[in-house]
Amino acid sequence: MAAPFDPSAHPHRRWNPLTNSHVLCSPHRTQRPWQGAQEKGDGPQLPAFDDKCYLCPGNERATGGRNDQYDGTFVFENDYAALKPEAVEGDEASSHPLLRSTPARGRCYVLCFHPKHNLTIAQLTTAPYSARSSILPIVHAWRRLYLSIPQENPFVSYVQIFENKGSAMGCSNPHPHGQIWSLDYVPEEPRTELLNMQAYALDARNAAPDVLRGAPLDEQGRASLLLTYAHLELNTPGTPRVVAQNAHFVTVVPYWALWPFETMLLPYKRHISSLEDMTDEEQLALAELLGETACRLDNIFGCSFPYSMGIHQRPAPRGHKGADAELGDFAHFHIHFYPPLLRSATVRKFLVGFEMLGEPQRDLTAEQAAARIRDCDTTHYLAKSNA
Template sequence: MEDTEFDPSTHPHRRLNPLTNEHVLVSPHRTKRPWLGQVEPPQTTKLPEFDPDCYLCPGNTRAGGKQTDKYESTFAFENDFAAVLPPPGPAAPPSPHPLLATEPVQGGCDVICFHPRHDLTLARLAIPDIRKVINEWVRIYLLRGRQEGINYVQIFENKGAMMGCSNPHPHGQAWSLSVVPSLPATEIKNLKNYASTTITDPSSSAPRGPHGRPCLLCEYVHFEVSVEHESGRVVAKNDHWVALVPWWAIWPFEILLLPYKRHISNIASLTTEEKDAFAQIMSIVTKRYDNLFSCSFAYSLGIHQRPTPRAEGTSEDQDDDDEDISHLHLHFDPPLLRSASVRKFLVGFELMAEPQRDLTPEQAAQRLRSCSEVHYLDAIPSSEEK
């Protein structure tokens, strides 16, 4: 074998995701392979401002028969077809075998309409309107989190038909559960393990977690920001938040969005200034996604944070709950790979062995950085295009 120096942009290798303790296989040499597989239909970009048949538009009747309020701003309501039901629920029957255990789950599900207009996604909303969405996320997180038996509030958005979104009206959901779901629970477990086993350099300027313990995400994002121009994984940054394609990204243009100036466990602990910066960077990220392939870019977005919110008025340093080791962050997992019509599938090797990607995270970040922060539908056409 020829003795060559390892090049991560050329040679196959594995990368470890410390949040899940799982690997992803990176095969950058495969980006040149031809594609003869499935091609997605064009994404609809022209929607009406109001759709009389949309059950999420103001004043319309929903599928379950209830009428949606004639709302004029961000609006939330209980899902008419909730995945979990309110407590109390029946006890689980005796298990017929130790391998066949049943765990009852109770809770509630909310639908969050981002805006009354049917045609305005997050990428098309004004920053003050995104700020209203963030306020609603905070309200639901606190309200549901204080309900008896609720231990986790999972806020998410599925954007685009290829991500399973059944209604194009811009909206998200919040599922509040009596259990901490598997993925957030795994992340919290690894965050705790890192905090209890890692000895950090006392001279490090990275933010610390509760009680001065090291925080995995604080240290990771501090490193990424400090070597921003060398690593090439940072996509966007403002005074409080950074969006980056993580070292361990699985999806082609996956983004991890998180605060980097201090350890923040949940959205209710954000200051007014941090919420404003949150809205600004959400606008930048979603616009760059749309601009990448000049389409309404599909993704699944999820917020991971502290399982249960603290009572109002309690400062972080007063709360010694171990769950405060959680570091607030958002996952953007988009499926598009080569264009608006070619998507990434997690099949075959990914299902049977481990996740795999072709485009390196650094290459993906570079492509996203090169996208304008002005939405392509708002861009002024050149004289040649007129």
């Protein structure tokens, strides 16, 4: 006779409705010994200003440009952009259907979050800083760029906002900053999510009361995949995957999470398709929960927790015509945090072997990870050690 299923002990697969893919969960593997590679822990604390940093106020960058003497956020076009704005003709070199390429066009920007070289979003939550004074300006800059870039560059179809934090995630400069890539197409990850959110909204079966369970609908009266999911998490007994919430947003470890301490931040009260749709109150609430989430991650292992963080939202502002613009009405604003650390500040998860050749796999369950993050303080560990 088969034993009763225990998701905290037995291997199982979880489905990701955003990507229509699966992740293999193997919670029993957390007991295995580790003799593999280890990351470097935090080095000496950084100075508030580094005269050799290409991103500090007033400094000269590698290409000869000079930064403003900024005292808040600072934006400039990336000196080593992955995309160029010039239009080129298509590649006609090969007529074989297996050898196809399409020109890609866009503009890339760097957004410095703060003038101080040694502060991260996680640290901007603790006095003398606050989400209102130090993180809200970042949200305002994101919103301004999201609106202005497509207006100034009509060929742009998608604005991808993201941050790579820490050398473990390939960040080449420790100064607090993120990037904005604008493209003339909708990239694979957000496009896949948009298509699945559209399919969910248009599938009559998903409008059944027993599935929606009272979740709010979008402006068209349709079921929203992520709004329904947020409502489901907040109404699950014990809220085992909820990390934190405020009046407008909630942070969860998604049921289908791949990375050990992966989190997703999203609005739960109403359908919000992009930064454009947020009220002033909602923008402040976003800044507050963004900072709290980053701070909790740092406090898991008492280190500057590396991650890739990015926003998925409506491809371009309302009324802008671009590739897949019709999918915009199905978008529900959300932020992904993909942190790689697994067991300690020096042991990370690698996506190799079975994960490259078979399918994604994780050891820690989403519920276990959420409990670890939820138990962390909201005062940054460095503020405590310096007190």
